[in-house]
Amino acid sequence: MSGDEERGRVRRSYDTVAQEYRERIGDELAYKPLDRALLAALAEQTADGAPVADLGCGPGHVTAWLAARGVRAVGIDLSPGMVALARREHPGADFREGDLLRLPAADREFGAVVALYSVIHLTPGELGAAFAEMRRVLRPSGRALVAFHTGAQTRRVTQWWGHEVDVDFHFHDAGTVARALAEAGFEVEARLERAAYPQEAETWRAYVLARVSGA
Template sequence: MAAMTVNHERVRGSYDTVAEQYLERIGGELAHKPVDRALLAVVLEEAAGGVVADLGCGPGHVAGWLAARGAEVVGIDLSPRMVELARREHPGVAFRAGDLLELPAADGEFAAAVALYSVIHLEPDELAPAFAEARRVLRPGGVLLVSFHLGTTVKRLDEWWSHQVDVDFHFLETDAVAARLAEAGFTVTARLEREGLPEEAPTRRGYLLARRTD
């Protein structure tokens, strides 16, 4: 793997630090997210029995949800500690450590992919390269579901759940993300925005479903 940027090292270290708390607090989040579940069901249908990638899988809860509904899933995360927890919690799912800019996967390996709140840790000029890498690992016609916090600010955390961290959260605009997807060779087929739920951080959320253009 190419040398990791300083920003990615900060992200990796921060998520290694909070991994256990993240699993405890967020590992069951799909139970109160009907919109997310509905969109993930679309991804399952689009995959048509092919392998689904969970890019930025964290402790594996989304990958586990997909696998429980019959999908073959590969979860990929920058944080080795997250990958360790994901393997422990979901032993029937394959997990790999890897960077969104250089995914540990073969060309066209996946029928579909999801990237839920993982691109928010990329720098603005890394979005298009990350989407190009996602396109590389998708088969022709494969779909990618991306979600993110809506806005234009950057929120830096130096403390998270009483742990010292150093991580940036980039709030993104739907049109800007759609433009980066188009640059990377995707056609956006659906877009959705919603308000935050009581169980979530108080941010508005954006979703884009895009298909690999061939």
């Protein structure tokens, strides 16, 4: 199956669950103190006034959290259904439809990018291209925060909250992600791992914070 075909499956699956996803996960930052702390640190280190992209923004709750704290936040998602929902729920933020491998953004448009559990829909072989695209849209001082489920497995999901879907969740080794970022022109500044919170699926999770090399 080609990458475009797989992303088509991802797009259709998230369109299918968009409304329920917002209802179940749209307030998740309330019980994720580490995520909030990392997002706040990223915002603090971003040049004044520089926009921040939330890649794989879903219903827009992380984008809106950033916007509420004075960040010029731009949410980008593959799913038209998610983008439409985000625009309706969070009219104070900017949302765009787009692919992690072909971001709808200009060169050096952003001061930082956030990708919380969006690279899980990329194969390990696609990580390099996605990180190179992040590097393209970042300014010289830009940083990237990437979160993902750790491991080496791929989970195919065909039933999600009672809806029929067809989507793969790729778990990634933290070292593999860090190397792919370095090869794409980033310097890794921090790596963190944690167990799941009680409200989350029981997976081990990792965060990698990286800065554009030479900045």
